[in-house]
Amino acid sequence: MASTAEVERYLSEALAIGQFKDYGPNGLQVEGRGELRRLISGVTASRALIDAAVDAGADALLVHHGLFWRGQDGRLTGWLRQRLAPLFAHDINLCAYHLPLDAHPLWGNNAGLGACFGWQADQRFGEQQLGFAAALPQPQTLEALQQQLRQGLGRDVIALPGDGRALRRVAWCTGGAQGYFESAIAAGADVFVTGEISEPQAHLARETGVAFVAAGHHATERYGVQLLGAHLAERFGLEHRFIDLPNPA
Numbered sequence: 001m002a003s004t005a006e007v008e009r010y011l012s013e014a015l016a017i018g019q020f021k022d023y024g025p026n027g028l029q030v031e032g033r034g035e036l037r038r039l040i041s042g043v044t045a046s047r048a049l050i051d052a053a054v055d056a057g058a059d060a061l062l063v064h065h066g067l068f069w070r071g072q073d074g075r076l077t078g079w080l081r082q083r084l085a086p087l088f089a090h091d092i093n094l095c096a097y098h099l100p101l102d103a104h105p106l107w108g109n110n111a112g113l114g115a116c117f118g119w120q121a122d123q124r125f126g127e128q129q130l131g132f133a134a135a136l137p138q139p140q141t142l143e144a145l146q147q148q149l150r151q152g153l154g155r156d157v158i159a160l161p162g163d164g165r166a167l168r169r170v171a172w173c174t175g176g177a178q179g180y181f182e183s184a185i186a187a188g189a190d191v192f193v194t195g196e197i198s199e200p201q202a203h204l205a206r207e208t209g210v211a212f213v214a215a216g217h218h219a220t221e222r223y224g225v226q227l228l229g230a231h232l233a234e235r236f237g238l239e240h241r242f243i244d245l246p247n248p249a
């Protein structure tokens with residue numbers, strides 16, 4: 001058991017939240033009870049995940065995608081009221097860590113995705129140094145990498161060929177980081193792996209010869225909360241369970 005305040009203080013420091021310019025607040029977003037025993041983690045603070053946390057008897061819910069994104073107008077009405085009501089009714093804390101949890105070298109989404117595929121980052125790149133890059137354990141074709149990602153992530157992935165070169169260096173950034181493709185190219189990657197694709201990346205891949213892979217926003221961002229949840233469980237003697245709710249995006 002641990003106090004909510006103590007865990008929040010620890011996370012603020014361990015994840016260096018003050019060092020990031022982010023799209024929403026990092027840390028405790030909805031305050032619940034002051035003592036924690038059971039921690040539930042998941043990717044996004046959706047109504048379905050909050051309901052699952054209630055069913056699981058959670059004292060706190062740890063997510064990567066929280067609430068109150070830049071551009072939201074702040075009114076707690078309609079779907080947002082309905083989403084939050086069970087947290088208040090059951091006194092559950094909601095803790096969200098966005099970019100700090102993409103970036104963390106041990107517990108972050110990028111670190112976790114890399115570990116899953118044997119990519120040991122030897123380089124960081126891009127805005128706020130969120131991108132990771134590594135030499136592949138051995139040179140491989142795009143088809144082989146695509147197959148490996150399909151198997152590891154349990155879903156189809158979109159792969160755009162570059163100039164057909166053997167892939168030696170991989171750059172990656174989980175989630176909606178398609179805008180990092182150019183900085184990945186500048187960092188010397190042969191292939192860039194992220195969650196999503198938008199229209200411009202197809203042209204950039206053709207014109208620069210660097211391959212591009214979109215492997216799913218949700219699928220690539222399931223690592224951070226699991227790694228962090230396991231760490232908190234050990235450090236503070238909590239129970240922890242990750243709940244994965246399918247998302248095709």
Ligand SMILES: [Zn+2]
Pocket residue numbers: 065174175176217221
């Ligand atoms: Zn994301």
